[in-house]
Amino acid sequence: MNITNSTLDDIPEIFRLYHLATDYQKVAFPGNVWPDFDKDFIPTEVLENRQFKIVIDNKIACIWAITYNDADIWEERENNDAIYIHRIATNPxxxxNNFVQVIADWSKDFGKKENKKFIRMDTCGQNDRLINHxxxxxxxxxxMKKLKDSSELQLHYQNADVCFFEIEL
Structure with missing residues (x-):
């Protein structure tokens, strides 16, 4: 298992995994499904070294993105002191393989190297199984709470109950 930044060559596979994740969400978590992501959105993350992948046997097993600020979601808690994990998608x-645990462990080391105090993540909707995971x-x-202003966010945040998660470093 190897964790590395995604590359521009990975973009077709990244979009394939997001589509598969969305299909899975429709069955497992109806009512809380990712939208189609803008075609420029993912390449920007890749070029900014904010899109990551787990590679096993030369196959992308899992992907996720990070941001260094997330004021639209974290509102008053945003203080430029966290790494925010977004859009974990696992190759079926x-x-x-419990990649969320792998990502959590990786993010602790990554966050410390970046001199951050927290690793944060959110999800929409009350999904007790996912919360416990x-x-x-x-x-x-x-x-969990509704955001004050979700107008600038992806569609799945509009009028959604958002669950907040944090690891203190």
Whole structure:
């Protein structure tokens, strides 16, 4: 298993994994499904070294992105002191490997190198199974609330209940 930045050559596979994740969400978590992501959105993350992948046997097993600020979601808690994990998507061929735990462990080292105090993550909707999974991976569940202004965010945040998770470094 190798964790590295995604490359521009990975973009077709990244979009394929996001589409597969969305299909899975429609079945497993109806009502809380990712939208289609803008075609310029992912290349920007790749070029800014904010898109990551887990590679196993030369196949992309899992992807995720990070941001260094997230005021639209974290509102008054945003203080430029965290790494924010977004859009974890697992290749169906590699499900069951607990990649969230792998990413949580990786993010602790990454966050410390970046001199951050927190690793943060959010998800929309009350999904008790997912909440417990994130808690089992070391995240503290900080609660759920509606955002004050979600107009600049992706469609799945519009009028959604957002769950907040954090690991203190």
């Amino acid at each position: 061929d590699f499900r069951g 994130y808690k089992n991976c070391g995240f503290n569940f900080l609660g």
